[in-house]
Amino acid sequence: MRSSIVLFGLAAVHGANAWGTLGHETVAYIAQNFVASSTASWAQNILGDTSDSYLANVATWADTFRYTTAGKWSAPFHFIDAEDNPPSSCSIDYDRDCGAGGCVVSAITNYTARVQSTKISSSEVATALKFIVHFVGDITQPLHDEAYEVGGNDVDVTFDGTSTNLHHIWDTNMPEELRGGYQLSDAKSWAADLTTMINTGSYKSQKAAWISGLDISNAKKTSLAWAADANAYVCSVVMPNGATTLESGDLYPTYYNNAIPTVELQIAKAGYRLAKWLDAIAAKSAKKRDVDLEDEDEDEVVATNGMSLLPLPRQLSDAQLRRAAIGYGCKH
Secondary structure, eight states, X not given: OOGGGSOSGGGGSTTOSTTHHHHHXXXXXXXXXXXXXHHHHHHHHHHTOOSTTTTGGGTTHHHHHHTSTTTGGGGGGGOOOOOOBTTTBOOOOHHHHSBTTBOHHHXXXXXXXXXXXXXXXXXXXXXXXHHHHHHHHHTTSGGGXXXXXXXXXXXXXXXXXXXXXXXXXXXXXXXXXXXXXXXXXHHHHHXXXXXXXXXXXXXXXXXXXXXXXXXXXXXXXXXXXHHXXXXXXXXXXXXXXXXXXXXXXXXXXXXXXXXXXXXHHHHHHHHHHHHHHHHHHHHHHHHHHHHTOOOTTGGGSOOSSOGGGSOOOOOOOHHHHHHHHTTTOOOO
């Protein structure tokens, strides 16, 4: 087991990350395959890493950080709890669903601004980039955009003879079943296969739609659309006949065979979107350096936690209270 996933309490449990270590590193490698060379140099300079795994090396940092005393404030940033009604209806509403401690949409919005800021330290800029690499992965996992039973954490299931929960099999069990491991080499290989599918395979005709409307100047709108896209799969793929039908019997192989194409699709989307998102940020950052331009609204978005971006305070819903009660983490 790699050292990057055996640290800091709960993070010591293998697969404690959204998409798991394998998924997040695969997203990062896909992004590396598609970013412009100037973007790669920009990111390597920020991260202080010129290796061929410069994004993959930080892809799970945000999960390690969330389980430390210093980083527990960031735990709500990994999801947005859609209080919809699957499988009858799936929907995302920012004012309804982004919790009092923030959510993945507010986090992507905030750290997209912070990574471009000229008013914070280089270490804070690096932190912002590491958060972006991770959260663009998180937001494509359907159960990170769903409140039902704490994002599926409280839906008990059996997968290939193992007692676990619905959230965990989407994060970890199904990706690892597909690829046969979770080492960095497994992620790199999976990314290579998905990159081929994006370039010349079944995803070639879809990739333009994945980044339609991408706008780093309106990161909230863009990331909310990504969340809505993933949330729709909760109704159509994750629990099309309701969660109770998943709690008896083994979800391998029938459920797995139906779900794994969506797992691959969402990983591919995340990597391609991340590449184009970073390209846009790097290009804007370069322009700011060239003309010494400062964004007029920068002071409003440089707070570490991005609390100024949240919906107006309101009474917490039962789903939000339940999420807070388990510490904003995933159950394993």
